[in-house]
Amino acid sequence: MINAMPLGYRIVGPCSRERRLVDYDRAFAAYADCDDLAQIDREGFLSPFQYGDAIRSRVVRPDGTLDVRGFTGPHWSRYLWADIDDDGNIDRATASARRLVAWVLERYQVDESELLVFFSGSKGFHVGIPTSLFAAASSDVFGRVARQVAEDIATKADVRLDTAIYNIVQPLRAPNSRHGKTGRHKRFLTVDELIQVRPAAIVERSAEPLAFDLPETPAADERAVADWQSACEQTNRKTEAVRCCDNDRTELNLATLEFIRDGADEGDRHRLLYSAAANLAEFGCPPRLAHALLTESALDSGLPPADVRRAIDNGLSKGVTE
């Protein structure tokens, strides 16, 4: 079957480095296989989604360097990722990952060998649920629907997710790559390991990478398809609600006011900053004023200045076009 979304980006080094256009499946498979070309002894990131030819319009240099800021084109992913961190508490994060995996295996017709589970190399876990279960097609809102589905699953499994990874161009640590701060690797775990191995031992095992086979692709599952459909409807309703924010509005979103006052916690910072900027743009807020209103809170939330500027600019562009 031809994949209509074959492209992605790759970052070698910290996630502030250049994003270069890649054949996503080849790159992912190389990381899985610990291929020399993947350079797993270095930090490495892949795009959170795969893209079609639309992303080629963002190439800015002959070496395939991309400028992905504000990209809103069609995207898709082979896996619905759940990023579980639990404020850096490895014991709680392990328990959360176990609950989430157990819930997924209970609800959907999926074998545990068809899930992808990783210890991140630092403090958390990435759990990948194959999107073939959901019969999920690429779209401009794929990431938002994915987030809705993941949040629904997390709520039912009593798990807290880091939702930053559902942003269309947010980098996601590549399998087996080395974590810049800990020196450990994003290591593959079987579901058995996740369930049975003590958290401290899981951490120890991530000192070395581990090649793994890519899982089989399961068939669509009736419940999963219904869950995706339901999330699509919820996402569409939210989109409509945002579009209703027209020129008659006289009040800022509560979230915008809260961001200006209190900032945001890790995991939600980029999203809330972006949304606040978009909300200000709906009111015709000049860019300089938007930056002045949002920058201090954003910096106090721990975001680096470059991220702050980018998120505000992207939000302002979005707010103007909506």
Added chain:
Amino acid sequence: MGKLSSILRQQGSLDSIKSAWDTTAAAADNDVLPKGEYVADIVAGEAIESRTKGTPGYRLTFEVAEGEHTGGRFWHECWFTEAAMSRTKRDLSKLGVTDLEQLERPLPAVFRCNVKLAIRRDDDGNEGNRVRRFEVVEVITPEPDAFAPDGGSENAPESGETF
């Protein structure tokens, strides 16, 4: 005086403390590179505004290419003010910039440089690197990623295109 592991085991917290130890990175003293001479690549350039007065400028990102600090980054700002304009033109001309419009586009290549780097300390004791001077020694056409897809992009600049 007992062993730490015994104390933690008695408290039932050995596993969680051990995990925290294993997963927590040691705090870095700082991210400032030592002063000295470096071989570094200019890997990016972007338009900026100063935070205090909104002064327009252009920031060059250098990445150390050789030695023990390979991969480390530092930055050099070129400001578009009357007072700084001659220095800005001097520095940007090293990259072949002769017209401001060229700065609207990403840098067309990687510029390998010899850089003399200093450390500046402000009144609060915060330290930061400062580029004393840099000289371009080589212009490197960057290579695509090892997993680059077949076929180029209509929108990509031609290889070898310069400012």
